[in-house]
Amino acid sequence: MDFALLRDAFWGLTFDGLALGAIYALISLGYTLVYGVLRLINFAHSEVFMIGTFSALVASGIMGVKVEDDPRTGWKMVLTLLVCLIAAMLASAITAVLVEIIAYRRLRQRGATKLATLISAIGVSISLVEAFRIITHSLPREFPRIMDKTFLLSYAGADIRNDKVIVIVAAGLMMFALERFISKSRYGKGIRAVSMDENTATLMGVNINKVITVTFLAGGLMAGAAAFFYILVYENTSFKVGFFLGISAFTAAVLGGIGNLKGALFGGFVLGVLETYTSAVFGTAWKAVISFLILVLVLLIKPTGLFGESIQQARV
Amino acid sequence: MSEKLLELKNVTMKFGGVTALNEVNLHVNKGEIAALIGPNGAGKTTVFNVVTGVYKPTSGEVNFVGQSVVGKKRYQVTKIGIARTFQNIRLFGESTALENVVTGADVHSKSGVIGSIFGTPRSRREEKAALERGMELLAFMGLKHRAGQLGKNLPYGDQRRLEIARALATNPQLLLLDEPAAGFNPAEKVALAATIRKIRDAGYTVLLIEHDMSLIMDISDRVAVLDFGQKIADDVPKVVQNDPRVIEAYLGAPADAS
Amino acid sequence: MADKKFRYNVRDHAAEYWERSPKWRRVCLSISFIAFFYALPFLNNPLINTPGSDFQSVLFYPVGMYVLMAIGLNIVVGKSGLLDLGYVAFFAIGAYTMAILGTHTGLNFWEILPIGIALAMFSGALLGTPTLRLRGDYLAIVTLGFGEIVRIVAVNIEAIGGPRGIAGIPTPPDFFNAKFTILDPKPYYWVLLTFTLLIVWMVRRMAARRPGRAWDAIRQDDDVAQLMGVNTLKYKVWAFVLGAAVAGAGGVLYASQILSIVPDQFNLNVSILILACVVFGGIGNLWGVILGATLLAFTPERIRFLSQPRILVFGIALVVMMNLRPDGILPKKKREHFDPNWHTVEESGEGEIK
Amino acid sequence: MRLEIKDLHVHYGKIEAIKGISVTVNEGEIVTLIGANGAGKTTMLKTISGLRPVSSGQIIFNGEDISKMPAHKRADLGLSQAPEGRGIFIGMSVLENLEMGKYNRKNRKAEMNEDLEKVFHLFPRLKERISQVGGTLSGGEQQMLAIGRALMARPKVLLLDEPSMGLAPLMIANIFNIITEINKTGTTILLVEQNAQQALQRAHRAYVLEVGHVVKEAKASDLLNDPAVRAAYLGTGAH
Amino acid sequence: PAANAACSGKLKIAYQGPLTGPEAALGINELNGVKFALSKFLTANKGANVDPTVYEVDDQGDPAVAGPIAPKVAAEECVVALVGPAYSGASKVSLPVYLSAGLSIITPSATNPTLPTFGKSIFHRAVLTDDYQGPAAARLIVSKNKNAKVFLVNDASDYAVGLQKTVDITLAGRVVGKDVTPTGTTDFTATIAKIKKSKATAVFYSGYFSQAAVFVKQLRDSGSKITFASGDGTLDDQFVKLARKSAEGALLTAPAIPFETASPKLAKEMTAMGMKPGVYTTESYDAANFFLEAIKAGNTDRASINKYVSTKSSKGLSKTLKFDAEGEVSGADVNGFIVKNGKLVLLGAIK
Ligand SMILES: Nc1ncnc2c1ncn2[C@@H]1O[C@H](COP(=O)(O)OP(=O)(O)OP(=O)(O)O)[C@@H](O)[C@H]1O
């Protein structure tokens, strides 16, 4: 146990943890959104993210970026980054919507159990991972460096790097935009209504299919953004990239209180920082164990996560 | 003669800003049919919830045959002899009628998981007794022919009756019925009144919430009236019926005695 | 539509046939049924053979092992409705018990078996008691985490082999004429089959009695179950502990057959696959679960000739099947019983109560 | 807004719950369906609002066959239902539940306050509980909320399934007055009630249902005096 | 078993390793090596006694999956030799079965030192175990950096932990810190903070190339310029491709050499056939060739092929394969490499 390291490198670890957490947060939004409407863990969401990373990669190729090139600068850089971001978001969003149609819709309309749907989503997840494994010959892929990584400033031993700043800020902004959309548009209400009582929701004029599609779409967009930021910071991907991030992001969603957007954001950041701290103190090997124990502790004290509303049950 | 079975002393139940029960004193005597009436949202169901351990009262005492039920787990409350039905029917829809009732009857079984795996004599005995008790109660409620049907597939009226059977199966000293006649037509209400009387005659004590005044007047020995969480009357039906406060808060027009 | 009716009829007919059968016929049917399964390793049928792998071995692992674990998980997920995504942990605990005790003490398989089961049960209770108060999907993540933790701990502790695991696990001692060697999976299969039959028998007894009713009640409406006097936490912990026991037993046997284990074998995928077996077969229905596990374990072996797209095909098949049969292959469909005796008493409250 | 149901058949799996029912509700009318438990009254309403699929037959609303139309579109046409079991969104506040009633209406903002005031006027209790979550309301409060929410949509045809269930006597009288009042402002109403006495007093016409069939159709006032109906549905001792 | 007449002209060489699932990359590298060896052999020896396709055995790198397949492979009479299993875990389960069936195996990549006890006479290993590589890696680091203070990182895999242990022992007093970053770690922030705090001048990463690339990139992006060293799991063109500039100056060791370095010509040929060489391609190519030579020398049954590879030697691309009594390859050198200008440059045998 190395508490001294945590003390000495506190701000640096915190900053880097926030950057990681921002990516978790964006992914966990997808889990939380789908959970919010269907009360289901979307097991294929990690693959929605995975496809986003590959799409950003393809987009960079289309933009003429080569791996051996020097990083771009100026407008050219901004444009390339934007195109990659949009490509990732679009691809992930489309994937998410397709996942809903393939794995969820029919089952839902037939009134299948939650578990049946869960397995169907797992099937989609397995298929996507394997399909990408075959396409990529099981090899990881590298993402070119489009933007030079520079230190903006150093504070108390923490090196603040440009790409990570972008990630943290952008995640916050996207989250804000999503929150606005959900709370200002009718969809937010529609989503909640569907999650509580589908039948009554239709009676109120809610188009359930549309609401669910929008939900998956929004989750997909966020996962796509996460994918782009991930690949911007870590610069590589592989068919199994979704698995590990997926588990962390899902944990983050639960930590924050699954079904709650603010909770997902908060949970993501908290988990990112927490993982970084525990890696520093206990060693990276134990980070999953410690993070999990903390999660259990939180749940035992607050059974619905940090931000979770108490689970709504009809009263007796 | 009037041995107090259940007694609420100064019970207050607050939910955030809402005071659902305000210093309520209430008791049920052994062997009577007591009724609890009052406008919507007066706190009637909340009384049931406090008594059965669903809510812990903000303050006050709830005593059942001399022991406090406050802080007891829900299943413990059932074990010591209080059973209830629900305002919104809450049956085990995927279980058969018989299974629903036997689940209640299991309360007093001692044998657990190990016993049932190895089929110990006690477990067999208890199993048999529970099943017999279940059938008996189904027959009593006129549901014997429904024994093998799933709860969710029963007609509405039978669902209500099955809830009563299930509650009776726990062998309660006190039976709490929350609007058992809701959704019944007049003929069914008459039949239900007879059933409730029979339950009382069999030695159970009943506390009943109902909005149908003719039913209440017909069968209850004593009526307590709640309004905005406060008890405004508690007396024999005739008196309560003509209490101006009750008329104003609840009945509207003077109810004609039938 | 038409074929749906047909399918249900077959099932109902089979069940009715069984119920109508006199005792001697039931005994005969059961015996021949069981005998068939004991003889299965000798069956050489091109339809069910596995061209890419050894059929007798496949019967033991994955098929037999998946069936056993699916039955165990079904107690947790199917009967009491608790979503457990870390079931592999108990399997791992059983296997590691066998591996550690087998290599470090003189105890043999039969002596270790109860210890392994007990340890699995103990950890089930340890995990369950605090966490089973959590509802629904919160439990799912907690169990998922637990499953991963057991694996990670095994990787990180050098004393139990770290990532290299434990090798040289002893085989069970000879049992009459049956010799347990890695070269002959048959005796293992028979032991496994015996375990399975035993557990099926136990589960069926429980399901029809008080615990079964308690679990049914908890699954359908936890609040009301409590108010009907069911100590729900106790029964949930029991479900967890029994499920753990089954997986623990499986783990002990498995380790003694495969002779060396590594932590990576006990990953999340196993938990998910076993869960898939349960749901795919027909959650809550014992026969469905057994069938589901058999199919899901067997299919990837049967389609080995596909080589690269093998797992892809498996994933797609999972989606397609769930879409076609959302309630599983043999859904739990409670049959409503009509006993003519029940109509004899005149209706409308004629009965009497004490 | 005329609602016309022609030879409707509805199934639950293999069970036929509605076996060829024809019902007409003319614009401006209150029509009530009475019948014993399990007669199929709720099923009728669910089918009209689109929650149950039609096996055969037609539902014609304002001249248009809507029997295949998804439920949410029917809501947009002006069909509004206060469902049996109330269908409260348990995690939403009273206000949010009421707002859901207006989910698809344009210029909701403008109408909103006006309609909210109306509902609160009818059910002052709801105003007191405006931010309480629906799931914790008492049974009767939920019933008021369900009716209030249906009114928020400014329906052309209002489907009410046992609106008096679980309400206190004073409130029951109130509810039936409200029904009459809404009807006077031009809303067509199809009412299902166990409280046949009151329902028949308020309705223009009535249908008597028995196990999936219409056995009687008449002016409500006639049924009120029909001895067979009195015996079966009004209770012999009732007044 | 004696030569089977039905197998005449159709002798099969099997390859066993992960061909599907998350570990498949490694298995496919190896399978390609075997396939390529076979196709070269068949073009050079028209009408040879060998089935032109490799008998593929997919164990997903998982001992559990290997369990039921090994007996089937053993029962395939025309399979006379097997390259693999790729992973130690799967090997431990498979070897006893192959031993009883007398099936000769040469593993290109399973480096667990205890494997000979499982395979006994039929076991051969075409790579040096960690016992050789670790010390060599340690010497390489010290030779480049006299006062090296080394930080050790491993990815918690069987291979990595074993390798790190031997490096650790040889470096003894120079090790200033350790961390484990399990497979799937994407963020090395904490590890890098630890490295910086330990004032290490070199880091030895024990694990596979894809994660090594992520790690070294983050290390460089954090501004650290300390020596990066790693073992054969990282010795892959992919590593250089993935890490690009950050890989510059990385020291790598391997008891073998990458296919491209060993023979650029063959590598090109192979790529042209649609197969990319990667980690362990060279070893499996050599292993397959050894078996093919045995067959060419007229051995058509398992026993004689096993005898051939156990006693004779074969000059491979990576080294001369000559197995000692334990089945371990002997007399081979551990080579050192450095990444220079985006290329893996051979430094020669590490003394
Ligand atoms: N969990 C809770 N949270 C907040 N308020 C509650 C809760 N439970 C009950 N209330 C409020 O307390 C009051 C009393 O409710 P209760 O259910 O006891 O009424 P009731 O007398 O049974 O009415 P009804 O006849 O309509 O069923 C109601 O106004 C209700 O909204």
Ligand SMILES: Nc1ncnc2c1ncn2[C@@H]1O[C@H](COP(=O)(O)OP(=O)(O)OP(=O)(O)O)[C@@H](O)[C@H]1O
């Ligand atoms: N979900 C269902 N599954 C199967 N059968 C059903 C279902 N819902 C209703 N039924 C059956 O359809 C028939 C009509 O039921 P419905 O609920 O429409 O009656 P109702 O007239 O509204 O009765 P109530 O007065 O009890 O509300 C009944 O026989 C009932 O058992």
Ligand SMILES: [Mg+2]
């Ligand atoms: Mg109430």
Ligand SMILES: [Mg+2]
């Ligand atoms: Mg109804």
